Every structure is written in structure tokens, then in C-alpha cells.
Amino acid sequence: MKRDAIREFFRRLAAANPHPTTELEYGTPYQLLVAVVLSAQATDKSVNLATRKLFTVAPTPEAMITLGEEGVAEYIKTIGLFRNKAKNTVALSRLLLERHGGEVPHDRAALEALPGVGRKTANVVLNTVFGDSVMAVDTHIFRLANRTGLAPGKDVLAVEHALMRRVPKEYLQDAHHWLILHGRYVCTARKPACGACIVRDLCEFRDKTA
Known part of the structure; x- marks a missing residue:
């Protein structure tokens, strides 16, 4: 995925969910x-x-x-x-x-x-907790990064490093939350909901679903 497409990719995710966070419940x-x-x-x-x-x-x-x-x-x-x-x-x-x-x-x-x-x-x-701009790569992000062409990598560490290089700085702090949520609810493993995806036209996945 080219730089301009990556910036637009995150611009749309940010517009749809300006304040993403973990779905885990905690008090401290x-x-x-x-x-x-x-x-x-x-x-x-x-x-x-x-x-x-x-x-x-x-x-x-x-x-x-x-x-x-x-x-x-x-x-x-x-x-x-x-x-x-x-x-x-x-x-x-x-x-x-x-x-x-x-x-x-x-x-x-x-x-x-x-x-x-x-x-x-x-x-x-x-x-x-601390607001550091780091990337926690789970199975959802690993799949999405490779499938879309956002940041391909052979393992989670390679994907993490690629995302740290390729995600625009202004989106980096919230990027892993956007990607996890997108992978969990839209770009799912077995049957991605490409028809409902707001970044469908930017994605390089060849086998998009209807």
C-alpha cells in the first residue's frame, strides 16, 4: 500500500472512531x-x-x-x-x-x-496506560497488515516494525486500537466484510468479498 493510501486509510478510521481504546474492562x-x-x-x-x-x-x-x-x-x-x-x-x-x-x-x-x-x-x-506510540501486534493486526498490504511481514515482530515505519506519526498512538477493532469486526479471518469496509478501495486484498 502506498504512502498516500496509508494516510487516507487511517484518516477514515480516525474519522469513524476518534477515540478508540481497548475493549478490556479495567479500573487501574x-x-x-x-x-x-x-x-x-x-x-x-x-x-x-x-x-x-x-x-x-x-x-x-x-x-x-x-x-x-x-x-x-x-x-x-x-x-x-x-x-x-x-x-x-x-x-x-x-x-x-x-x-x-x-x-x-x-x-x-x-x-x-x-x-x-x-x-x-x-x-x-x-x-x-502511558500513551506511548507503540504497536501491539495481535493475530487481528498481523492478518490485516498482510491482507491489505498495509505492512506485510512474515511474523508479528516484522509487522510491528513495518507498522512503526509506515503509519503516519499523527495516527501512531491510536493505530493499534483502530487496527484491532477493524480486524475483529470487519476484516475478519474467515469472511471479511469487505462490502461494509470503509477502506475497501484502498485495500490491496485481491479476493474481496461482495
Whole structure:
């Protein structure tokens, strides 16, 4: 996709949704961090259903540690890989208290040092909590970036780097939210809704649906 088309691509997404944000429900940076960890290989909807109850009883790192792995597991057992995620949630809560006074650090390396936190999770937190212009590439963004010709890449890191180069600076802070939402609801995996797509004419996907 050419530069002018990319700028128009994001101009339209921005006009349609001027203030995009995550669909995960949270009240504090800590709760967002936990929710993103729980969302790996799970839908935001399923995570929200679990955390509405979990965060009522364990809204802080201290409370999460007190609840313990088995207690956390009971609240998140409807989510895939719940036992490992419960273990990571308690462990990251403990490390936040030990290393950062219970606060979510504004530092990529410190975030990625926490159990269950990879590059994508760190990017979501850096962007949503701290307003950093970073790109959290999930399966939706990876698919959309390759399918549309926006930022092709063989793996998520390649796509992330390509997007950081190609997305116009003024759109970069909100870009990953626009792309996730577009991939989740319009440019879906099996049957993209090309007929309802506001950037259809800019997209280089050859097999557009009616």
C-alpha cells in the first residue's frame, strides 16, 4: 500500500472512531495489566466476564496475592489456560510489590520481566496506560497488515516494525486500537466484510468479498 493510501486509510478510521481504546474492562493500570495477561488466546469478552468478579475481590496486587493461585483460578476457570494464567497473575503481582512498590512500571524491559508478560502485552500497557506510540501486534493486526498490504511481514515482530515505519506519526498512538477493532469486526479471518469496509478501495486484498 502506498504512502498516500496509508494516510487516507487511517484518516477514515480516525474519522469513524476518534477515540478508540481497548475493549478490556479495567479500573487501574494494574488491572489492565492482569486483563491483558489473561486475554492471551482468549476473547476480551470472556476476560471481562471473569475480571468483573475477580477485580471485585482482588483489585490490587496485595489482594491478588492473598487470594492465591487456587482462588484466582476459580474466578478465571472459564478462560483458556486458566491455571497457568492464575500462576502468572499471582507471581507478577508479587514481583510488582517487590520491585516496583506495587505500581506498573513505565518501562518495557521491566514489564517483560514479569511472568506472563511478553512484547505484545507490554506494548498494550505502554500504549493504553502511558500513551506511548507503540504497536501491539495481535493475530487481528498481523492478518490485516498482510491482507491489505498495509505492512506485510512474515511474523508479528516484522509487522510491528513495518507498522512503526509506515503509519503516519499523527495516527501512531491510536493505530493499534483502530487496527484491532477493524480486524475483529470487519476484516475478519474467515469472511471479511469487505462490502461494509470503509477502506475497501484502498485495500490491496485481491479476493474481496461482495
